[in-house]
Amino acid sequence: MASDRPPTGLSRELIALRAARELEPGSIVNLGIGLPTLVAGFVEPADHILFQAENGILGYSGISESDFDSDLINAGGQPVDLVPGASFFDTADSFTMIRGGHIDAAILGGLQVSARGDLANWYVPARGGGSVGGAMDLAVGARRLIIAMAHVTREGEPRIVDVCEYPLTAECCVDVIVTDLAVIDVTVGGLTLRETAPGISAEEVAAWTGTPLLIPSSVPEMSL
Amino acid sequence: MASDRPPTGLSRELIALRAARELEPGSIVNLGIGLPTLVAGFVEPADHILFQAENGILGYSGISESDFDSDLINAGGQPVDLVPGASFFDTADSFTMIRGGHIDAAILGGLQVSARGDLANWYVPARGGGSVGGAMDLAVGARRLIIAMAHVTREGEPRIVDVCEYPLTAECCVDVIVTDLAVIDVTVGGLTLRETAPGISAEEVAAWTGTPLLIPSSVPEMSL
Amino acid sequence: MTVEICDTPEAAVGDIANGATILVGGFVSAGTPSNLILALKRTGQTGLTAVANNIGLGDLLDELCENRQLARVIATFAIRASGTRSSRFEAQYRAGEAELELVPQGTLIERLRAGGAGLGGVLTRTGLGTMMADGKETIEIDGERWLLERPLRGDAALIRAWRGDRQGNLQYRLAGLNFNPVMATAADVVIAEVEEIVEAGEILPEQIATPGIYVDRLVQCEPVPVRWDG
Amino acid sequence: MTVEICDTPEAAVGDIANGATILVGGFVSAGTPSNLILALKRTGQTGLTAVANNIGLGDLLDELCENRQLARVIATFAIRASGTRSSRFEAQYRAGEAELELVPQGTLIERLRAGGAGLGGVLTRTGLGTMMADGKETIEIDGERWLLERPLRGDAALIRAWRGDRQGNLQYRLAGLNFNPVMATAADVVIAEVEEIVEAGEILPEQIATPGIYVDRLVQCEPVPVRWDG
Numbered sequence: 001m002a003s004d005r006p007p008t009g010l011s012r013e014l015i016a017l018r019a020a021r022e023l024e025p026g027s028i029v030n031l032g033i034g035l036p037t038l039v040a041g042f043v044e045p046a047d048h049i050l051f052q053a054e055n056g057i058l059g060y061s062g063i064s065e066s067d068f069d070s071d072l073i074n075a076g077g078q079p080v081d082l083v084p085g086a087s088f089f090d091t092a093d094s095f096t097m098i099r100g101g102h103i104d105a106a107i108l109g110g111l112q113v114s115a116r117g118d119l120a121n122w123y124v125p126a127r128g129g130g131s132v133g134g135a136m137d138l139a140v141g142a143r144r145l146i147i148a149m150a151h152v153t154r155e156g157e158p159r160i161v162d163v164c165e166y167p168l169t170a171e172c173c174v175d176v177i178v179t180d181l182a183v184i185d186v187t188v189g190g191l192t193l194r195e196t197a198p199g200i201s202a203e204e205v206a207a208w209t210g211t212p213l214l215i216p217s218s219v220p221e222m223s224l
Numbered sequence: 225m226a227s228d229r230p231p232t233g234l235s236r237e238l239i240a241l242r243a244a245r246e247l248e249p250g251s252i253v254n255l256g257i258g259l260p261t262l263v264a265g266f267v268e269p270a271d272h273i274l275f276q277a278e279n280g281i282l283g284y285s286g287i288s289e290s291d292f293d294s295d296l297i298n299a300g301g302q303p304v305d306l307v308p309g310a311s312f313f314d315t316a317d318s319f320t321m322i323r324g325g326h327i328d329a330a331i332l333g334g335l336q337v338s339a340r341g342d343l344a345n346w347y348v349p350a351r352g353g354g355s356v357g358g359a360m361d362l363a364v365g366a367r368r369l370i371i372a373m374a375h376v377t378r379e380g381e382p383r384i385v386d387v388c389e390y391p392l393t394a395e396c397c398v399d400v401i402v403t404d405l406a407v408i409d410v411t412v413g414g415l416t417l418r419e420t421a422p423g424i425s426a427e428e429v430a431a432w433t434g435t436p437l438l439i440p441s442s443v444p445e446m447s448l
Numbered sequence: 449m450t451v452e453i454c455d456t457p458e459a460a461v462g463d464i465a466n467g468a469t470i471l472v473g474g475f476v477s478a479g480t481p482s483n484l485i486l487a488l489k490r491t492g493q494t495g496l497t498a499v500a501n502n503i504g505l506g507d508l509l510d511e512l513c514e515n516r517q518l519a520r521v522i523a524t525f526a527i528r529a530s531g532t533r534s535s536r537f538e539a540q541y542r543a544g545e546a547e548l549e550l551v552p553q554g555t556l557i558e559r560l561r562a563g564g565a566g567l568g569g570v571l572t573r574t575g576l577g578t579m580m581a582d583g584k585e586t587i588e589i590d591g592e593r594w595l596l597e598r599p600l601r602g603d604a605a606l607i608r609a610w611r612g613d614r615q616g617n618l619q620y621r622l623a624g625l626n627f628n629p630v631m632a633t634a635a636d637v638v639i640a641e642v643e644e645i646v647e648a649g650e651i652l653p654e655q656i657a658t659p660g661i662y663v664d665r666l667v668q669c670e671p672v673p674v675r676w677d678g
Numbered sequence: 679m680t681v682e683i684c685d686t687p688e689a690a691v692g693d694i695a696n697g698a699t700i701l702v703g704g705f706v707s708a709g710t711p712s713n714l715i716l717a718l719k720r721t722g723q724t725g726l727t728a729v730a731n732n733i734g735l736g737d738l739l740d741e742l743c744e745n746r747q748l749a750r751v752i753a754t755f756a757i758r759a760s761g762t763r764s765s766r767f768e769a770q771y772r773a774g775e776a777e778l779e780l781v782p783q784g785t786l787i788e789r790l791r792a793g794g795a796g797l798g799g800v801l802t803r804t805g806l807g808t809m810m811a812d813g814k815e816t817i818e819i820d821g822e823r824w825l826l827e828r829p830l831r832g833d834a835a836l837i838r839a840w841r842g843d844r845q846g847n848l849q850y851r852l853a854g855l856n857f858n859p860v861m862a863t864a865a866d867v868v869i870a871e872v873e874e875i876v877e878a879g880e881i882l883p884e885q886i887a888t889p890g891i892y893v894d895r896l897v898q899c900e901p902v903p904v905r906w907d908g
Contacts, residue, residue, distance in 0.1 A: 026450050028661050050661065054783060055705040056853050058659045068905060070707035071840075071852040077706035077736060077906035084649030085615040087656035090855040090887070091705070091731075092791050095784030096633055099566035099804060102661060123809070129757025129771055130780050136810065137784035140803045141566055171807040250680050252891050274891065278553060279475040280623050282889050292675060294477035295610075295622040301476035301506060301676035308879030309845040311886035314625040314657070315475070315501075316561050319554030320863055323574060323796035326891060347579070353527025353541055354550050360580065361554035364573045365796055395577040558797070567788070568817070568824030571798030587798070587817065589826070594798035596819070622883075653852075655884070 006152050006208050009180030009197040010224075017042040018222055019107050019148040019178040023049050027104035028097075030054065030138055032121075033076040035148050036107040037063070050083070052103060054134035056094050059086030075133065098134060099141040106142035108135055110149040110177070112164040115211040117174035117186035119147065120166035132169075139170035151179035151208055158210030160184065160191065181205050183222065190214050195222045230376050230432050233404030233421040234448075241266040242446055243331050243372040243402040247273050254278065254322065254362055256332035256345075257300040259372050261287070263331050274307070276327060278358035280318045283310030299357065322358060323365040330366035332359055334373040334401070336388040339435040341398040341410035343371065344390035356393075363394035375403035375432055382434030384408065384415065405429050407446065414438050419446045451616030451660055453645065454667040457487035460639045464604050466493050467519075471560065471602035471631040472500040472509055479624030481608040482508045482672035483641045488517070488606070495519045499560070499602060501553065501627055502526070504535025506676025513537045513546070520547040522600070524556055552580060555597050557630055563601035564633025570597040605635035609658065611651055612642035612668075616660030619651045632662040639665045681846030681890055683875060684897040687717035690869045694834050696723050697749075701790065701832035701861040702730035702739055709854030711838035712738045712902035713871045718747070718836070725749045729790070729832060731783065731857055732756070734765025736906025743767045743776070750777040752830070754786055782810060785827050787860055793831035794863025800827040835865035839888065841881055842872035842898075846890030849881045862892040869895045 010018065016038035023029055023039075025047040031037050040062040043049045052058045053074040060080035064072075074080045097103060112120040119139055123130035139145060152158050160177065176194075177184045182205040183195040192214040196205055202219045234242065240262035247253055247263075249271040255261050264286040267273045276282045277298040284304035288296075298304050321327060336344040343363055347354035363369060376382055384401060400418075401408045406429040407419040416438040420429055426443045430436075454460040461484055464470065470488075474480030485508045488496075494517050502525035504510045512518050513536035526548050527538055540546040551559070558570040571594040575581050585596045607628040609618035618640055620628065632638050640658075645668045684690040691714055694700065700718075704710025715738045718726075724747050732755035734740045742748050743766035756778050757768055770776040781789070788800040801824040805811050815826045837858040839848035848870055850858065862868050870888075875898045 053853075055708060055856050058661065059653075069852065070901070070904060071709060071854040073706060073708050073853060075705075082653065084647075085613060085617055085660060087617060087653045087659045088850075088853055088855060089659070090859045091783065091787040091857050092860050095787055096561070096565035097659075097661070099784050099802065100564050100633060101566055102633070127757055129768070129778050131755040131757060132780055132782050132810075133754050134783040136782040136804045136808065140806075141784075168808045170804075277623075279478060279626050282891065283883075293622065294671070294674060295479060295624040297476060297478050297623060299475070306883065308877075309843060309847055309890060311847060311883045311889045312620075312623055312625060313889070314629045315553065315557040315627050316630050319557055320791070320795035321889075321891070323554050323572065324794050324863060325796055326863070351527055353538070353548050355525040355527055356550055356552050356580075357524050358553040360552040360574045360578065364576075365554075392578045394574075558795075562801075565788075566803065568801030568803070568819050568822065571792075571801070573796065573798070587826075589798050589828070592798065596817075598819070 006156055007200055007204050009151065009200055013038060014224055015148050015178055015180055017224060018183065019146055022146050022176060022178065023105055028052055028102065030098065030103050030106040030142065032108035032135065034109045036109055037076055037078065039107050052097060054094050054098060056089050056091060057086065059083045095137055098137045101141055101143060103142045105144040105146060106138040107146045107148050108138060110147040110159060111166050112159050112161055113147055113174050113177055114164045115162050115191055117172050118164050119169040119174050120164040121169050123167040125166060135169050139173040144175045145173050147174050147177045149179055151181040158208055161210040181208060193219050195220055197222055230380055231424055231428050233375065233424055237262060238448055239372050239402055239404055241448060242407065243370055246370050246400060246402065247329055251328035252276055252326065254327050254330040254366065256359065258333045260331040260333055261300055261302065276321060278318050278322060280313050280315060281310065283307045319361055322361045325365055325367060327366045329368040329370060330362040331370045331372050332362060334371040334383060335390050336383050336385050337371055337398050337401055338388045339386050339415055341396050342388050343393040343398050344388040345393050347391040349390060359393050363397040368399045369397050371398050371401045373403055375405040382432055385434040405432060417443050419444055421446055451663050452665045454665050457483040457641060457667050457669055458491055460484065460665045460667045461487045462491045464493050467495040468493065468603040469497040469499065471605040471635050472498055473607035473628035473631050474507065475501050475626040476505050476507060476676050477674045479608050479620060479626050479628050480507055480674060481606040481641050482674055483669040484606040484639060485509055485511065486672065488512060493517060497522065499600060503537045506674050508672065508674060510535045510537050513540055516540065516545065518546055522549045522551060524551060524553040526550060557627060559597050559600040560630050560634045562599035564630060567599065569599060572597060602635035604637045604639060605631040607631055607638065607640045609640055609642050611644045611646055612640055612666045613646050613648045613651050615648045616663030616666055617651050617656045618642065618658035618663065619655045620657050625657060629658050632658045637664050638662055641667050641669050643671060644668060681893050682895045684895050687713045687871060687897050687899055688721055690714065690895045690897045691717045692721045694723055697725040698723065698833040699727040699729065701835040701865050702728055703837035703858035703861050704737065705731050705856040706735050706737060706906050707904045709838050709850060709856050709858050710737055710904060711836040711871050712904055713899040714836040714869060715739055715741065716902065718742060723747060727752065729830060733767045736904050738902065738904060740765045740767050743770055746770065746775065748776055752779045752781060754781060754783040756780060787857060789827050789830040790860050790864045792829035794860060797829065799829060802827060832865035834867045834869060835861045837861055837868065837870045839870055839872050841874045841876055842870055842896045843876050843878045843881050845878045846893030846896055847881050847886045848888035848893060849885045850887050855887060859888050862888045867894050868892055871897050871899050873901060874898060
């Protein structure tokens, strides 16, 4: 399948929007660097979702357009604005929150996700070294882990695979995968297609997925 | 020896005063409940000794005569006054200070001290249960441990003994013992008499001590 | 993250189950949730395990012994060395009617912190070579021996702060912090009494020592004056 | 407890030894001791091990690679997934001229905390089943497996706060806390750069996040503007 071009699915912004819809009102959410950061722009203020950044902020509303303050950034170094009731704390307290199970959901980027929900997202073998940040702690500590990523690599290789080839972030940690082509749940029975992107068929999703997908008899199209 | 009455040595206040003289200028000191608490009243302000209380205060100057504020107490529940530059912190941070070796000296009370500097000060077998507070953490964490106590029990039994009969607070932790009769150093060679209380002879100290004392040829009297 | 504002301390603690483990903040008189403790006396749950720095040192936790509500206490101060004044808990402990697990203070707070922070245990020197190490594993790391202490959590935590906002953020005053912020991380239901409830934003971000996500219930009440006279 | 007020950042870092392990506070641009890092570049020590959240993310730690001062880096962000912009450290790492120990952020801070708090190690689930667990002990406690991570300390810590007083007490602003308060507990010599040095008492007790007893040297300097643009 890697010889064909994959179908054009959601833009990065629409992946972020769809991932935002996974968040329960009132929940505490950590957003990974990159695409997940965009999610902050797509939540309804009325839902009172509170964003935590591992560098020690609880309660930022999104990327700031104001003057840059080097001491007021998210974990990706971007300037943020605060909501009323926001608080600051040190890294030890931040990971008490994360590792201790006090974060309702994390949305992270992914390099690969396996059939049993293993995540690989911190180490590209060709580059070595790696950058892990808080990803491993979030993967074991967040109550619900949502991966937001492109369905296939730039080279057209599936990122959803039988077994991750890239080094793992954590085993059996992913709950749901939101891509440009689909929303897929990790269930005890296996990966289950929940929704397809507009104009994408279940068969196309399956064709660009590197491991068997459970496909219910009726798979709705995302409403965006 | 327990049949005789022990000689009259220092009052509790003078034991505290003598213990206070053990403190280096500029040092960070934790005072145990009871007699050690009195030490705060006997340091020279010019020595800039900073008292830490395990309930989360660094920088109190002594027992307060002002109106009682239930949120401003030392570890013994007594009201305290603060010095400029004082700070508050939670119990976790307080024991980072104590266990982590950031306290220069602790002055604790004692039930028994052994020849090798074991301390017993938290459990009276006849009463059971015990109250340990921060004593065990201070005994392992303070850089220098000073025990301030009566040389013998009310029944006239030595508290400085070959081996503690009471349950230990920590092994090999005591550096110096200040009593109503003497100042005794715990050295690698054994317990060494450093000073006697006014009017008390080295022989009297040895007689009321339950383990051999090394007695230098000349033992000065305390200057108080 | 939604915090429930309760009208009375009884409403805040009423559904704590018989047999529950309750973490009780405070250190002698400082930061002690006395209103919540007295409410628990009135709501009458029994078979409780209380985790607290102290019992019977001027605190009101000892009041729960009047109707034998405490089956077990995990504390650092519990039985005084001198018998001149005895607490109710002491009497019940001696009569074998209540159990006691005495824990060094630095170990107690670190066990609670591990419980709240998702850590598997505490490796400390404190207690090595003492009764506190009886029956516990020690682990050798690079030639040094450490005592392994277990994480500790509560079904509920009763804590006290100075001010709380409508998102549950808490600000403490003076030495009122002590065990409260860590206990707030280590229980399934966290109940805080405060002197004043204010709007979100009135407590500045730098003044918040317990973020509201840890707090489930908030109740405003006048502090109960307590004092220990030794 | 005496804190030394240094006239220049070079005077503050000048006696750090070649081959020392330095803890470097900050998180990308927030709370980063850029003046102290640049001073270290000028004083020129080599063979250093740097422990920091990140290197090459707009921080100036990467500057120390210009004259190959860093032999080893212990960090959470070091090598970017995409190769569009490369740091000096990346080049030296690839050339085998500098070593890297990558550590999960929550484990790095907890290892530093253990180093400062006299704890024997960290028991965490983070990293289990991954490359991070290679060569490390796991310990089973009550049927659950935990990864044992070692405490971490520095010969010196370079940290940044907003204000410091003449007793060394430090106040941070906004998200400038991050690694700084814990690193201040975990090094033999703690050096802090601040924007302003004030008299003792001007920073209120509740505003002090690093008590002065942890701080050995204080230097007042204008912050160096840093920013990461991804």
